[in-house]
Every structure is written in structure tokens, then in C-alpha cells.
Amino acid sequence: MSKETGLAVLVFWPFLAGLLVWAAGNFCHGGRKAKGREAGQEKGQNHLRDGFAVGASAAELAMAAVMALWLPVFSGAAGGDGAALYLDIPEICGMGLHFTLDGFRAVYGCVAAFMWMMAAVFSREYLMGHHNQNRFYLFLLWTLGATLGVFLSADLYTTFVFFELMSFTSYVWVVQEESKAALKAADTYLAVAVTGGLVMLMGIFLLYHQLGTLEIRELSEAAAGCTDRTVLYAAGGCMLFGFGAKAGAFPLHVWLPKAHPVAPAPASALLSGMLTKTGIYGILILSSRLFFQEEAWGKLLLLIGVATMLGGALLAVFSVDLKRTLACSSMSQIGFILVGVGMLSLPAAGNTATSIHTMLAARGTVLHMVNHSLIKLVLFLSAGIVFMNAHSLNLNDIRGFGRKKPLLAGSFLAGALAIGGIPFFGGYVSKTLLHESIAVYGGDTAMKVVEALFLFSGGLTVGYMAKLFVALFIEKNEDSRRQEAYDGMKRYMNRGTAFALLGSGLLLLGWGAFPHAVMERTAGAMQGFLGLTENGEAVSYFSLENMRGAMISIGIGALVYLFFIRRFLLRRTEKGGAEYVNAWPRWLDLEELIYRPLLLKVLPTALGILCRLLDSLADCTVVLLRKTVYRDSKLPRERPEGNLFTEALGTFLNAVQSAGNHTWRRGKPVHRDYVHLAAVKSEEIRETNHIIQRSLSFGLLLVCIGIALTLFYIIWW
Numbered sequence: 179m180s181k182e183t184g185l186a187v188l189v190f191w192p193f194l195a196g197l198l199v200w201a202a203g204n205f206c207h208g209g210r211k212a213k214g215r216e217a218g219q220e221k222g223q224n225h226l227r228d229g230f231a232v233g234a235s236a237a238e239l240a241m242a243a244v245m246a247l248w249l250p251v252f253s254g255a256a257g258g259d260g261a262a263l264y265l266d267i268p269e270i271c272g273m274g275l276h277f278t279l280d281g282f283r284a285v286y287g288c289v290a291a292f293m294w295m296m297a298a299v300f301s302r303e304y305l306m307g308h309h310n311q312n313r314f315y316l317f318l319l320w321t322l323g324a325t326l327g328v329f330l331s332a333d334l335y336t337t338f339v340f341f342e343l344m345s346f347t348s349y350v351w352v353v354q355e356e357s358k359a360a361l362k363a364a365d366t367y368l369a370v371a372v373t374g375g376l377v378m379l380m381g382i383f384l385l386y387h388q389l390g391t392l393e394i395r396e397l398s399e400a401a402a403g404c405t406d407r408t409v410l411y412a413a414g415g416c417m418l419f420g421f422g423a424k425a426g427a428f429p430l431h432v433w434l435p436k437a438h439p440v441a442p443a444p445a446s447a448l449l450s451g452m453l454t455k456t457g458i459y460g461i462l463i464l465s466s467r468l469f470f471q472e473e474a475w476g477k478l479l480l481l482i483g484v485a486t487m488l489g490g491a492l493l494a495v496f497s498v499d500l501k502r503t504l505a506c507s508s509m510s511q512i513g514f515i516l517v518g519v520g521m522l523s524l525p526a527a528g529n530t531a532t533s534i535h536t537m538l539a540a541r542g543t544v545l546h547m548v549n550h551s552l553i554k555l556v557l558f559l560s561a562g563i564v565f566m567n568a569h570s571l572n573l574n575d576i577r578g579f580g581r582k583k584p585l586l587a588g589s590f591l592a593g594a595l596a597i598g599g600i601p602f603f604g605g606y607v608s609k610t611l612l613h614e615s616i617a618v619y620g621g622d623t624a625m626k627v628v629e630a631l632f633l634f635s636g637g638l639t640v641g642y643m644a645k646l647f648v649a650l651f652i653e654k655n656e657d658s659r660r661q662e663a664y665d666g667m668k669r670y671m672n673r674g675t676a677f678a679l680l681g682s683g684l685l686l687l688g689w690g691a692f693p694h695a696v697m698e699r700t701a702g703a704m705q706g707f708l709g710l711t712e713n714g715e716a717v718s719y720f721s722l723e724n725m726r727g728a729m730i731s732i733g734i735g736a737l738v739y740l741f742f743i744r745r746f747l748l749r750r751t752e753k754g755g756a757e758y759v760n761a762w763p764r765w766l767d768l769e770e771l772i773y774r775p776l777l778l779k780v781l782p783t784a785l786g787i788l789c790r791l792l793d794s795l796a797d798c799t800v801v802l803l804r805k806t807v808y809r810d811s812k813l814p815r816e817r818p819e820g821n822l823f824t825e826a827l828g829t830f831l832n833a834v835q836s837a838g839n840h841t842w843r844r845g846k847p848v849h850r851d852y853v854h855l856a857a858v859k860s861e862e863i864r865e866t867n868h869i870i871q872r873s874l875s876f877g878l879l880l881v882c883i884g885i886a887l888t889l890f891y892i893i894w895w
Contacts, residue, residue, distance in 0.1 A: 181245070181248055181262075181263050182263065182264075182265045184241060184244070184245050184248075185245065185263050185265045185277055185278075185279055185330065186265055186267075186277075187241055188238070188241055188242060188245060188279075188287060188326055188330065189277060189323060189326055189327050189330060190323065191234070191237070191238060191241070191323070192234065192238060192319045192320065192322040192323030192326070193319070193320055193323045195230070195231075195234035195237075195238075195319050196234075196315070196316045196317070196318075196319035196320045196323070197316070198230060198234075199227055199230050199231045199234065199312075199315045199316060199319060200312050200313075200315070200316040202224065202226045202227040202230050203224050203227040203311065203312035203315065204312055224311070224312075227311075227312065227315060228298075228301070228302045228315070231298045231301070231315045231318065231319065232295065232298045232299050232302070234298075234319060235291060235294045235295035235297075235298045235319070235322070236295050238291040238294065238295075238322065238326075239288065239291035239292055239294075239295050241291075242284070242287040242288045242290075242291045243288055245263075245279060245284060245287070246284035246285070246287070246288055248262065248263075249262050249263075249279065249280070249281060249284055249703075250262055262279065262280070263278060263279040264276070264277070264278045264332060265277040265278070265332075271335075271339055273333075273335050273392075275336045275339065276331065276332040276333045276335075276336050276393070277327075277330045277331060277332055277336065278330065278331075278332035278394075278395075279330060280706055280707055281702075281703030281704050281705075281706050281707065282544065282703075282704040282705075282706065282707030282708075283329050283330050283707070284703075285548065285700060285703065285704050286329045286455065286459075286547075286548075287326055287329060287330065289452075289548060289551050289552070290322065290325055290326060290329065290452055291322070291326075292685070293447065293448060293451055293452055293551065293552075293555050294318070294319075294322045294448065296555060296559070296678040296681060296682050297318070297444035297445075297447055297448055297555075297678075298315075298318065298444075299674050299675070299677060299678040300443070300444050300559055300562060300674070300675055300678040300679075301314070301315070301318070301442070301444045302674050302675075303566070303671065303672050303674060303675045304442060304443055304444060304562050304566060304675075305442065308442075310354065310356075313350060313354075314350070314351070314354055314442070314445075317347045317348070317350040317351065318351075318444075318445075320347045321344055321347040321348045321351070321448070321453075324340050324341075324343040324344035324347055324348075325340075325344055325452060325453065325456060327339070327340030327343070327344075328340045328341050328344060328456045328459060329456065329459060331394075332393065332394055332395070333392040333393045333394060334382055334385070334392040334394065334417075334463070335382065335392050337460065337463075338375070338378060338379060338382055341375065341378070341420075341424070341456065341460075342371075342375045344453065344456065345368070345371035345372070345375060345424070346368075346371075348367075348445075348448075348449065348453055349364060349367060349368050349371070351441050351442065351445035351448075351449065352364040352367045352437045352440065352441050352445075352449075354441060354442055354445065355440060355441075355442070357440065359439075359440050360440040360441075362436070363433070363436040363437045363439075363440045363441075364437070364440075366432060366433050366436055366437070367433040367436075367437045370423050370430055370432065370433045371423065371424065371433075373423070374419060374420040374421075374422070374423030374424060374430065375420055376420075377416050377419045377420050378416060378417050378419065378420025378421065378460075379420075380416045381412075381413045381414065381415070381416025381417035381418075381419075381420065382413075382417065384409060384412055384413035384416065385410070385413040385414075385417070385468075387409075388404060388406065388409045388410055388413060389401065389404060389410075394463055394467060397463070397467035397468055398466075398467045398468075398470070398709060401467065401468045401469075410468065411469075411474075411475075414464050414468055414469060414475070417460065417464055418461065418464060418478075420460070421456075421457040421458075421459075421460030421461045421464070422457060422461065422482065423457070424453065424454065424456055424457035424460075425454050425455075425456075425457025425458050425461065425512050425516075426454050426457070426486070426508065426509050426512050427457070427482050427483075427486045427512060427513070427516060428482060428485040428486040428489050428490075428509075428513070429485075431486065431489070431490070431509045434450075434454075434505050434506070434508060434509050435493060435497075435502050435505045435506055435509070437449060437505070438450060438501050438502065438504065438505035438508075439499055439501045439502045439505065439571060442562070443501070443558050443559065443561055443562025443563075443565060444558075444559070444562065446501060446504075446505070446558045446561070446562075447554055447555045447557075447558035447559060447562075450504065450505060450508040450554040450558060451508075451550065451551040451552070451553075451554035451555050451558070452551055454508060454512055455547055455550075455551060458512070458515055458516075458519070458547060461479070461516070461519055462519060462543075462707070462708065465479065465519050465522060465523045466522070466707070466708040466709050467709070469523060470523065470709065471523060471524065471525040471526055471536070472523060472525070473524060473525055475523050476520050476521070476522075476523030476524035476525075477520070477524075478520075479516055479517075479519050479520035479523055480516075480517060480520035480521070480524075480628060481520075482516055482520075483513050483514070483515075483516030483517035483518075483519070483520050484513065484517060484628055484631050484632075485513070486509060486510070486512055486513030486516055487510050487511075487512075487513025487514050487516070487517060487631070487632070487635045488510075488513065488631055488634070488635050488638075489509065489510075489513070490506045490507065490508070490509030490510030490511070490512070490513055491506075491507075491510040491513075491635045491638035491639055491642070492638065493506035493509070493762065494506035494507045494510060494638070494639075494642040495638055495641060495642045495645075495738065495742075495743065495747075496747065496760055496761055496762035497642075497760060497762075498572060498573045498574065498747075498758045498759065498760045499571050499572060499573070500561050500564060500565075500571040500572075500573065500576065500646065500650075501558070501561050501565075501571050502571070503642060503645075503646060504554065504557050504558060504561060507597065507639065507642065507643075508550070508554060510635060510638075510639065511546070511550045511597065511639075512550075513635070514546060514609065514612060514632075514635070515543055515546050515547055515550070517612060517616075517628070517632060518539045518540075518542050518543035518546065518611075518612045518615065519539075519543055521535060521536075521538075521539035521612070521615045521616060521619060522536060522539040522540050522543060522615075522708065524536075524619065534618050535615045535616075535618045535619040536615075536710070537705075537710065537712060538611050538612075538614050538615035538618060538717075539611075539612065539615035540701075540705050540708050540710050541611050541698070541701040541702075541705060542608050542609070542610075542611030542612035542614075542615060543612070544700075544701055544704040544705060544707075544708075545604075545607060545608035545611065545697055545700070545701050546605070546608035546609065546611075546612065548689075548700070549596065549597075549604045549605050549607075549608050549689075549690075550597070552596075552604070552682070552685060552686045552689060553593045553596050553597045553604075553605065553686060554593075555682045555686075556589055556590070556592060556593035556679070556682045556683050556686055557590065557593040557594070557597070559589075559675075559678060559679050559682060560586060560589055560590040560593070560679065563586060563670065563671050563675065563679065564576050564579055564580070564586075564650070566670075566671070567579070567664075567667060567670050568664070573645075573646075573649045573650075573758045574656070574757045574758055575655075575660075576649075576650060577649050577650070577653050577654070577655045577656065577758075578649075578650070578653055578654045578655040578660075578661045578664055579650055579655075579664045580650040580651035581651060581652070581654070581661075581664065581665060582665050583651075583667075583670065585676065585679070585680065586670070586671075586679070587650075587651045588683070589679050589680065589682070589683040590646075590647065590650065590651070591647060591651075592683050592686055592687055593683070593686065594643040594644075594646070594647050596686060596690060597639060597643060598636075598639050598640040598643050598731075598732075598735065599636050599639065599640075599728050599731055599732075600640075600728070600732070601719075601720065601725055601728055602690070602691070602720075603687075603690045604686065604689050604690025604693075604697065605690070606690070606719070606728055607690065607693045607697055607719055608697075609636060609727075609728070610717070610719055610724055610725075610727065610728065611717065612632070613629070613632060613633070613727040614717070614724065614727075616628060616629045616632060617629060617727075633727060633730050633731050633734065634731075634734055636727075636728075636731030636734070636735075637730070637731045637732070637733070637734025637735040637737075637738055638734070638735070638738060639731070639735065640731060640732055640734070640735020640736070640738075640739075641734075641735040641736075641738030641739045641742070641743060642743075644735065644736075644739045644743075645739060645743050645747075645758075649758065656751065656753065656755045656756075656757065693719055694716075698717075746761065747759055747760075747761060819854065819857040819858075819861075820853065820854075820856060820857025820860055820861075821857075821860065823860075824853070824856035824857045824859075824860045825853055825856075825857075827852070827856050828851070828852040828853030828854070828855065828856040828857070829852075829853060831852035831856070832851070832852050832853065835848060835849075835850065835852065
């Protein structure tokens with residue numbers, strides 16, 4: 179197999195595998211008979227389908243690993259962005275599809291395939307007894323193909339095609355349970371995705387018009403020669419809106435806290451850990467290729483990053499739902515990554531090509547992306563195990579579930595320590611690099627505020643992860659019978675689920691245990707995607723100076739947990755115990771406060787008034803022109819009313835009437851002027867047609883029909 183063929187297989191194999199899995203689920207029924215306690219759960223389980231889904235994901239992982247080993251960037255070869263493979267497929271969607279593979283894309287291809295394989299393994303037990311399993315597995319694999327299509331895209335048009343495809347295939351995950359909450363969350367998710375996609379497409383049109391290319395490797399040179407930066411920033415702003423919506427950046431984060439609690443746990447792991455990174459992927463392209471080291475762009479991303487980082491952490495502190503807390507945590511960690519992208523975009527000191535803060539930000543950004551993906555895989559799998567057994571996600575209901583469950587406790591603790599930035603775990607390395615990039619850059623009071631909020635948000639992360647761990651694995655449930663039932667669960671997961679959880683946890687631990695040998699080498703391979711080829715300075719991660727930031731965040735986290743969460747978010751019950759409460763004001767829900775009223779009430783009303791005003795203005799203008807400049811000229815023999823047709827029709831009907839009055843209607847004759855009646859009716863019809871044709875709504879209808887016909891022509895011809 180050629181390397182180009184392998185690249186095509188990476189993208190399109192999941193789509194074919196999805197169809198095969200769906201066929202296996204619909205036409206191949208069977209499997210071993212369940213015995214004992216699991217008999218009821220395994221009713222309807224199709225082992226051929228489930229096994230093939232796992233095998234297809236494993237094959238994708240093997241292919242991604244082989245393709246990565248073919249790249250010279252992993253063998254120490256230097257130069258360019260490290261890209262070694264390109265694949266062009268012409269005549270598809272008009273502009274063709276274009277793919278490439280470099281160090282960054284190879285790493286994320288492997289991470290994505292690994293996460294999908296573990297999610298497929300976990301789904302076998304998690305979905306036992308669930309409806310629409312065939313649909314879930316079909317779209318599970320199709321979303322893998324769409325996600326890899328985004329990461330492996332070589333131009334922004336291909337990125338957009340697979341980005342939108344991924345939005346629609348992942349929508350099925352959110353709506354999987356088909357409950358009222360799932361349907362509402364799915365509506366929000368789809369609305370944000372479609373709106374973001376349309377705005378992104380507008381930006382792509384502007385960019386192509388301005389630069390004449392959408393090839394990612396050509397954007398830097400084309401942007402450097404662009405004289406009209408206003409149009410370039412308009413295009414970049416539109417695309418930032420679209421990519422930021424998928425990433426879950428503030429203020430387009432509203433889908434994250436709603437979609438994760440209702441989606442199945444394996445889907446939540448992929449939504450949080452991987453699909454948000456496709457948005458970051460697009461933002462990295464904009465920041466490294468179009469606006470590299472432009473201060474205005476860097477400050478904009480810093481502002482968005484800080485708001486996302488702090489807002490997500492605050493929401494997580496107040497939440498009492500396990501998966502919602504993890505979803506808000508994802509929002510916060512995306513904020514940390516965006517802060518890194520913002521630091522990467524700030525100009526280097528002394529007008530040099532790169533600086534220390536640039537290299538630190540670049541490495542910290544790509545490493546925290548990988549860290550967050552692996553961490554959320556472990557944490558959401560753990561949350562899924564809790565939900566499978568306790569059938570609840572409320573902290574008060576699942577309190578004490580993890581006691582006497584060392585494997586679950588150890589895996590969750592590994593994820594909690596990593597995301598909290600605790601030394602000797604992977605999250606500590608990437609957060610240290612990001613923090614050092616801020617500290618090295620220095621700057622005015624604003625940058626000191628950014629650094630302070632960075633450390634404070636890290637402390638909030640420690641606080642809410644401590645709340646989750648203590649509630650699940652240390653505290654006892656207020657209901658003694660429920661706690662006794664939890665403690666008595668000896669087989670709370672099967673071997674497949676244990677493999678997925680343990681394998682994900684061990685990879686996370688191994689990844690973070692060797693920062694110099696593994697993480698730095700991986701960052702070096704990935705940074706070529708950002709246009710950086712320098713190695714940067716070696717970082718002593720465990721020196722007292724570098725550990726100072728982590729110690730400050732840990733101290734803040736301890737204070738938040740002990741003096742805020744324990745005192746204000748735990749309320750005494752009538753039985754003398756305590757329960758967790760969500761003290762976050764409901765009216766601060768941005769979706770209900772702003773987006774839904776704006777989109778469903780204010781905006782339609784305002785646009786309706788505007789359209790009516792424009793319609794009336796058009797009518798008045800036409801009437802004025804007809805009375806002045808375009809006055810109707812008189813005909814040589816102008817009829818009093820009507821036209822030639824109405825006069826002829828009316829004359830004929832008058833003759834028929836006269837003949838009837840002299841014959842069959844002689845007793846009750848009728849006398850009507852049909853010439854006048856035909857003229858009046860003709861005038862009514864003509865005036866109605868003129869009103870319709872002059873109205874703005876009719877014009878908009880014609881425009882929509884024209885666009886639909888154009889799209890139909892482009893797609894099918």
C-alpha cells in the first residue's frame with residue numbers, strides 16, 4: 179500500500195466501517211447467551227456488531243501509528259512544517275478534497291483513534307439494554323472519519339466540509355436517549371454548530387476572495403502580502419466565531435454544559451476530549467498562518483481565553499452534577515489552551531522571528547491539548563461507570579459510590595491530579611509551560627492580571643476536582659441502605675470496561691511520567707504545524723521556581739474547597755447530615771437569559787418590523803415614480819375601463835345574457851354589465867399581482883429559490 183493510499187484509508191475507512199457495523203447490527207443477530215445477573219442487561223446485544231466496532235477502531239489506530247512512523251519528523255529529520263504526505267482528490271464538492279499528514283496531525287490521529295477504540299470497548303457494556311444501539315455505533319464511526327477529515331485537511335475548504343459533517347454526525351450522540359432534556363440539548367448543540375458553520379463559511383469566502391488560496395501551507399505567504407488587513411481581520415473574525423463555537427469558547431460555550439450530561443458517557447468523552455480540539459485546530463491555523471505575532475489578534479484570544487478559563491471553572495465549582503462538572507471543566511481547560519494560543523500570537527520581543535515566550539506557549543498549547551484529551555477520556559469513562567451502577571449523576575445520590583473500589587478510585591484520581599496540574603502528572607507540565615510563557619513575556623498590569631487569573635483558575639480546578647473525589651470516594655452516602663448497596667457491589671464493571679478504564683489511565687500516567695523523553699519530543703514533532711522549527715530552551719520542570727506557580731494554585735484550591743465549597747455549597751439537612759447544593763443563579767444561564775429570547779423573540783420581531791418598513795418604502799417609491807417620472811401615457815383610443823380581452827369577454831357575455839332574456843329567462847330577465855364586471859375583476863387580479871411582485875418577501879422567496887437551485891446544481895452536476 180502506498181503512503182497516499184494509507185492517508186485515504188485513515189479518512190474514509192471509518193465511514194465504510196460504520197456501514198458494515200450498521201449492517202451487522204440489522205442483519206446479523208446472535209451472540210452467546212448471557213448467564214446470571216447480566217442476562218437481562220445483555221438482552222438484544224449483538225456481539226458481532228460490537229466486536230466489529232472495536233476492531234474497526236483498533237484498525238484505525240494501527241494505521242495511524244504506521245503512518246506516523248513513516249514521517250521523517252519522528253526520526254529527527256528537520257525542515258518545514260514536517261509534512262511528508264499529501265493527497266488530492268479532485269472533482270469532489272467543486273474544489274476537491276485535500277489532505278496532508280505532519281507531526282501534529284499524526285499525533286492527533288493516533289490520539290483520536292485510541293480514544294475511539296476505548297470508547298467503543300466501553301460502549302459494549304454501557305449500552306446494554308439501550309435502544310438504537312445500531313444508530314449509535316454507525317454515527318460513532320462516522321464521527322471518527324469526519325474528525326480525522328478535519329485534522330488531516332490540507333486546505334480550509336476541506337476543513338469546512340468535514341467540520342460540518344462532524345457537527346451533524348455528532349448531533350446523534352447528544353440526542354441518543356431521545357428524552358426531553360436530550361432533545362433540548364441537541365437543539366442547542368445543532369443551533370450553535372450550524373450558526374458557527376455558516377459564519378465560518380462566510381469567513382472562508384472572504385479569505386479566498388482576498389488571498390486567492392485556501393491551502394493551509396500557502397496562507398502565511400499570502401497573508402504577508404495582503405495590503406487590506408481590514409478584510410483579512412473580518413475573515414479571521416468570522417472563522418474564529420465558527421471554530422470557537424465548536425471549541426466551547428465563551429460566549430458560545432452554552433452547548434457544553436447541556437450536551438454532556440444527556441449524551442452517553444463514551445460520547446461525552448469524545449465530545450469533550452476530541453471534538454472541542456477540532457475547533458482549537460482551526461484557531462491554531464488562523465493564529466499561526468494569518469495573524470502570527472499580531473498583537474491585536476493575540477490580545478483578543480487572551481481575552482476570550484481568560485473569560486472561558488475562569489467562567490468554566492466557576493460553573494464547575496457550583497455544579498452538583500458529575501458530568502456537568504466535567505463538561506464545565508472542559509470549558510475551563512479550553513480557556514487555558516486559548517490563553518496559550520493568545521500568548522503564541524503576541525509579537526516576539528526585539529522583532530525577532532521567535533522568542534522564549536513563543537516557544538513556551540507553542541509547546542504548552544499542543545501538550546495541553548493532548549493532556550486534556552487523555553484526561554477527559556479517563557474521567558468520563560469513570561463517570562459512565564458510576565452512572566451504569568447508580569443510575570444517577572447527582573453528587574448527593576452517588577456520594578460514597580467509589581468507596582472500596584480501588585481501580586475506579588485510582589483511575590479517577592490519576593485524571594483529577596493531571597487536570598489539577600499536580601507535579602509529576604502530565605497536566606502539570608503543560609500548565610507550567612503556559613504559565614512560564616506569561617511570566618517570561620512580562621508586560622504591563624493587564625498581563626499581571628492574566629497571570630493572576632491563570633493561577634486562580636488553576637486553583638478552582640483543584641477545588642472542584644477535590645469536591646468530586648471526596649464526594650465519590652471518601653464521604654459516605656446520607657442513605658445508609660444506599661451506601662450498603664454501593665459497598666456490596668463486587669462486579670460493577672466487566673472485563674472490557676476494566677480494560678478501557680485501566681488502559682486509558684495507564685497511558686495517561688505513562689504520558690506524564692516522562693516529560694523530557696516523551697512529552698517534549700512529542701511537542702517538538704507537533705510544533706512544526708505552527709511554523710516553528712526551533713527546539714527552544716530546556717525546561718527544568720521540577721525546580722522550585724517552576725513549581726512555585728503550581729504550589730500557588732494548589733494552595734488556592736485548598737482554600738476554595740475548605741472555606742467555600744465545604745461552608746457554602748454544603749447545606750445541612752433535617753437528619754443532621756449535609757447535601758451539596760447548586761447556588762449558581764438560574765437567571766445567569768446565558769442561553770435562557772440572552773440567546774433564546776434574542777433568537778426567538780427580539781430578533782424575529784426586529785427583522786419583521788424592518789422588512790415591513792422596507793416593503794412600505796418600496797411601495798411608496800413605486801407609486802411616487804408612477805405619479806411623476808413614469809406617468810402612464812394615454813392610448814390613442816383609450817378605453818374607459820379594462821382592456822381588449824375584458825371588453826371582448828364582457829361583450830360576449832352580454833350577448834349571451836340578451837339571448838337568454840329573450841328565450842329561457844324571459845320570465846326573470848337579468849341585466850348585468852359584464853364588460854364592467856370583467857374590467858373590475860381584471861383590475862383586482864392585476865393589483866394583487868403587483869403587490870406580490872413589489873413586496874420584499876416575494877423577492878426574498880425568489881432569492882431563496884435561486885440559491886437552492888444553485889446548490890442543487892453544484893452538488894449534483
